[in-house]
Amino acid sequence: MNRPVHGGNLVWAAALAGCPASLILDFSASINPLGPPPTALAAIQAHLTALGSYPDPHYQQLRAALGQVHQLSPEWILPGNGSAELLTWAGWDLSELEVTWLITPAFGDYWRALRAFGANVLECPLSDLKFGIWDLGLVIGSLKSSTPSSRGLLLNNPHNPTGQIFSRETIVPLLEQFALVVVDEAFMDFITPDEEQSLIRLVTQFPNLVILRSLTKFYSLPGLRLGYAIAHPDRLRRWQKWRDPWPVNTLAAAAGEAVVKDKDFQQQTWNWLEPAKSQLFEGLAQKPGLQPLPGAANFLLVESKQPSSQVQERLLQHSQILIRDCLSFPQLGDRYFRVAVRSHADNQRLLQGLAEIL
Numbered sequence: 483m484n485r486p487v488h489g490g491n492l493v494w495a496a497a498l499a500g501c502p503a504s505l506i507l508d509f510s511a512s513i514n515p516l517g518p519p520p521t522a523l524a525a526i527q528a529h530l531t532a533l534g535s536y537p538d539p540h541y542q543q544l545r546a547a548l549g550q551v552h553q554l555s556p557e558w559i560l561p562g563n564g565s566a567e568l569l570t571w572a573g574w575d576l577s578e579l580e581v582t583w584l585i586t587p588a589f590g591d592y593w594r595a596l597r598a599f600g601a602n603v604l605e606c607p608l609s610d611l612k613f614g615i616w617d618l619g620l621v622i623g624s625l626k627s628s629t630p631s632s633r634g635l636l637l638n639n640p641h642n643p644t645g646q647i648f649s650r651e652t653i654v655p656l657l658e659q660f661a662l663v664v665v666d667e668a669f670m671d672f673i674t675p676d677e678e679q680s681l682i683r684l685v686t687q688f689p690n691l692v693i694l695r696s697l698t699k700f701y702s703l704p705g706l707r708l709g710y711a712i713a714h715p716d717r718l719r720r721w722q723k724w725r726d727p728w729p730v731n732t733l734a735a736a737a738g739e740a741v742v743k744d745k746d747f748q749q750q751t752w753n754w755l756e757p758a759k760s761q762l763f764e765g766l767a768q769k770p771g772l773q774p775l776p777g778a779a780n781f782l783l784v785e786s787k788q789p790s791s792q793v794q795e796r797l798l799q800h801s802q803i804l805i806r807d808c809l810s811f812p813q814l815g816d817r818y819f820r821v822a823v824r825s826h827a828d829n830q831r832l833l834q835g836l837a838e839i840l
Contacts, residue, residue: 492804499798506798509832510806512669512781512822516754517702518737519747525740526733537732544730547739548710552682557715560722561738563729565668565696565709569595571721572636572664572692572711577601579661580632587811589642589666596636607813608644635659638666639679643811643820645777650679657688664692668709669779671700674752682712689714699780700751701741706734755780759823765833766821770840780823783808790819793839801835 491510492503499506545556552559562568573595576582584592586605596603635656640647657663670680685691693712698704708730711718730738741747763782766774771787786793790807797803805821808814821832 495798495804498795499802501802505802507801507803507824507828507831509821509824509828510804511704512699512779512820513704514672514700514702514751514780515822515824515828516751517700517747519701519741519744521740521744521747522701522703522737525736529732529736532732532736535732537728537730537735539727541730541735544735544739547742551742552712554682554686554712555715558685558712558718560711560713560718561730561735562709562711564698564707565666565694565711566591567707567725567729568694568709568711568721569666570598571724572694573601574599574724575662575692575717576634576636576664579634582634582636583660585635585637585641587643587808587813588636589638590810592636592666608641608646633660634662634664636664636666638668640669640673640777640779642669642779643781643783643806643808643814643818644775645779645781645783647673647679647778650681653679653681654684657684657691660690662690662692663688664694666694668694668696668699669781670695671748672751672755672780673778685712685714689717692717697738697741701737701744701747703734703737703741706731706737708734708738755823758826758829761826762821762823762829762833765829766836769833769836772836772840781820782823783814783818783820785818788840789816791816793819793836796839797835800839801831803832803835805832 492506492508495506496503541561542556544561545559548559549556560568569591576596577599581602581604582596583604583606586607665681667680670678681691682693685693691713695710695712697708698706759782763774766772766782766784773785774782775785777783791809794805794807797805805819808818808820809816
């Protein structure tokens with residue numbers, strides 16, 4: 483079985499560990515361990531009888547709920563079958579430009595979406611890994627020097643896999659520099675409202691700005707596949723014509739409508755994350771040959787003196803724990819791995835497993 487390029491492949495991990503997939507403790511997918519929230523499960527239960535009918539093709543109730551959250555008219559919002567589906571249409575738009583700048587290391591699906599439509603991609607490295615520098619200012623400086631004519635930019639914020647976050651003020655000048663800027667904010671929900679750096683509030687001012695959001699990571703609903711795009715209505719209407727009908731199923735739409743209103747679960751997650759992340763960071767930093775990097779999201783990138791693929795395989799075989807290797811990020815290779823932040827007990831189990839193999 484080929485090594486996966488995404489996290490969360492429990493079938494592959496179970497084959498390597500020699501156990502059922504249900505016994506794998508998954509640190510490779512950065513999913514909120516507190517969910518799914520009860521509001522999502524109740525909404526799913528309440529809509530089971532609706533499975534005999536097609537979903538509303540315009541998802542009016544879900545778009546209205548999201549519009550209320552973001553103080554936008556629903557026509558500025560397009561739900562999708564996970565943010566990955568919407569990334570595909572963003573990739574199509576970017577491919578029509580002369581060139582697309584891509585900040586690297588980059589999530590593998592960015593390459594998929596851009597290459598699917600033959601986009602001309604230029605890499606903009608986030609850091610000089612030889613010296614361990616993770617300098618966002620250097621990246622922004624190089625981007626500002628590019629010619630704005632017919633050029634696109636694709637980035638995510640917070641950045642995956644480093645966890646670094648771009649300030650809003652840092653990105654805004656780039657909206658004047660590029661014909662199209664696509665910002666993947668899949669992990670932005672994990673940052674408290676007083677510290678988040680979303681560009682959603684600017685989307686009505688810049689028709690060249692597209693925001694992609696995920697509802698599966700924060701609300702622990704990856705099996706439902708649900709995300710949304712925020713962009714100019716003309717662009718979203720074009721995307722709607724390109725894609726298959728009913729991309730979001732009835733249960734996903736109902737769960738999404740419920741969770742975006744769930745203030746209690748949101749606050750519970752913010753209260754949990756920082757102490758849990760600090761505990762995990764400190765525990766990793768004490769392990770020989772490991773150096774975690776500070777990050778703003780619900781995961782940590784860890785530099786390893788031992789090949790990360792070896793650490794991953796030994797953890798699976800010894801402790802049935804799955805971490806995310808970074809082999810799919812060429813700039814990182816076998817020197818780094820990524821781990822999600824989970825519950826205190828799960829984090830302790832990871833730290834104990836690492837202590838036993840390092």
